Amino acid sequence: MAELINFTHSPISDFHEMQSSVTADSLAYSSSIDDFIAYLDDALAATSPDENQDELESVRIKRRKFESDEETEESTSEVCTHPGSFGDMCIRCGQKLDGESGVTFAYIHKGLRLHHEEISRLRNTDANKKLYLMLDLDHTLLNSTHLAHLNTQELHLISQPDSLGGSLFKLDKMHMMTKLRPFVRTFLREASEMFDMYIYTMGDRPYALEMAKLLDPQGKYFNAKVISQDDGTQKHQKGLDIVLGQESAVVILDDTEQAWVKHKDNLILMERYHFFGSSCRQFGLNCKSLAELKSDEDEAEGALNKILKVLKQVHYKFFDELKEDIAERDVRQILKSVRREVLGGCVIVFSRICHGALPSLRKMAEQLGATCLMELDSSVTHVVATDAGTEKARWAVKEKRFLVHPQWIVAANYFWEKQPEENFVLKKMQ
Numbered sequence: 001m002a003e004l005i006n007f008t009h010s011p012i013s014d015f016h017e018m019q020s021s022v023t024a025d026s027l028a029y030s031s032s033i034d035d036f037i038a039y040l041d042d043a044l045a046a047t048s049p050d051e052n053q054d055e056l057e058s059v060r061i062k063r064r065k066f067e068s069d070e071e072t073e074e075s076t077s078e079v080c081t082h083p084g085s086f087g088d089m090c091i092r093c094g095q096k097l098d099g100e101s102g103v104t105f106a107y108i109h110k111g112l113r114l115h116h117e118e119i120s121r122l123r124n125t126d127a128n129k130k131l132y133l134m135l136d137l138d139h140t141l142l143n144s145t146h147l148a149h150l151n152t153q154e155l156h157l158i159s160q161p162d163s164l165g166g167s168l169f170k171l172d173k174m175h176m177m178t179k180l181r182p183f184v185r186t187f188l189r190e191a192s193e194m195f196d197m198y199i200y201t202m203g204d205r206p207y208a209l210e211m212a213k214l215l216d217p218q219g220k221y222f223n224a225k226v227i228s229q230d231d232g233t234q235k236h237q238k239g240l241d242i243v244l245g246q247e248s249a250v251v252i253l254d255d256t257e258q259a260w261v262k263h264k265d266n267l268i269l270m271e272r273y274h275f276f277g278s279s280c281r282q283f284g285l286n287c288k289s290l291a292e293l294k295s296d297e298d299e300a301e302g303a304l305n306k307i308l309k310v311l312k313q314v315h316y317k318f319f320d321e322l323k324e325d326i327a328e329r330d331v332r333q334i335l336k337s338v339r340r341e342v343l344g345g346c347v348i349v350f351s352r353i354c355h356g357a358l359p360s361l362r363k364m365a366e367q368l369g370a371t372c373l374m375e376l377d378s379s380v381t382h383v384v385a386t387d388a389g390t391e392k393a394r395w396a397v398k399e400k401r402f403l404v405h406p407q408w409i410v411a412a413n414y415f416w417e418k419q420p421e422e423n424f425v426l427k428k429m430q
Contacts (some may be wrong), residue, residue, distance in 0.1 A: 073232035083118035132245040136254035139272040149278040179275040183299040198225040220251040248330040265332040270415040306415040344369035351385035351392035
């Protein structure tokens with residue numbers, strides 16, 4: 001993920017206060033979790049993330065209460081399985097543990113580790129009526145740039161930060177400017193009704209927390225669920241091993257497929273949002289940015305609005321259409337089936353496409369439900385080409401079939417809906 005990283009500023013204290021009020025819902029998102037969640041919640045809720053000694057003392061107090069309750073209920077108690085640790089102490093019994101095992105969940109609370117068996121148990125006991133949504137930041141929900149990287153055509157933004165309806169922010173302490181993507185407020189509000197939402201970014205933690213404050217100033221959507229590059233278990237990769245939700249119930253929105261090598265079937269690849277010129281240059285695009293054009297994405301036709309419709313469809317299919325037991329349902333299969341509907345019924349022949357681009361373009365079309373042929377026949381509905389003068393392109397015109405540019409397929413892939421062919425007509429070069 002090509003997000004802004006390596007900021008050296010201190011973490012945002014306001015967001016740390018929000019982190020310290022961890023609740024059972026923000027940890028495991030299920031009312032069915034047993035005494036472990038209530039126990040952990042009681043031990044952590046009233047503490048500050050930086051007061052480790054006080055936290056450990058709280059764990060000791062809760063351990064003594066736990067043991068007393070156990071002795072009252074039965075004369076002999078079971079041996080604690082040590083489901084996780086806080087610092088070097090078991091979160092359930094308070095015993096000091098040697099070594100480290102399991103996965104760190106520092107984004108939930110500093111010093112918290114859960115063992116693999118406990119993570120699996122929490123995931124398996126989650127009977128929530130919501131799915132999980134991992135949200136990338138840069139180029140997906142927003143776009144950021146250093147103030148020093150603004151070019152002469154963008155300098156007007158510094159003196160007019162309110163000119164874009166409260167979606168443009170000048171962050172003096174970080175020497176940055178951030179633009180929220182159009183429709184993002186509505187997107188988050190409606191998506192939160194269907195999903196437990198996480199921010200998951202390759203940016204560092206101070207940056208991630210500051211962006212969370214811009215997106216969610218009242219702390220309604222994310223609370224402690226902000227994962228940064230500091231929290232991952234693999235360098236330069238994002239993974240679901242630090243998410244307390246079944247992989248079969250997770251949807252990912254990200255502009256970078258390579259960041260999710262192990263979870264591509266969960267991914268909805270987003271069209272990148274390039275508001276600032278530095279963003280275009282970062283990806284080698286030889287075009288003007290939206291800021292330079294004094295323009296922006298259209299809310300109704302933009303990526304977030306389109307993908308929100310997909311998310312609603314996926315949620316409906318998962319909870320209302322599938323008949324098997326909910327534990328057997330898999331959002332990855334739903335995503336595949338929804339994608340196959342996009343170009344279902346289209347029969348495509350390619351003409352004069354760069355050999356390097358052809359395999360990925362063909363795979364994309366087939367994943368969207370199209371049938372791809374090597375040669376022309378009467379079933380062909382679309383000829384996809386870059387040159388209107390080829391034999392296949394001329395056949396399409398003669399037979400009144402669609403002759404479109406490859407971007408027709410790319411756009412369908414980003415928006416998860418078949419695009420009007422007239423917007424991608426390939427005209428014969430003069």
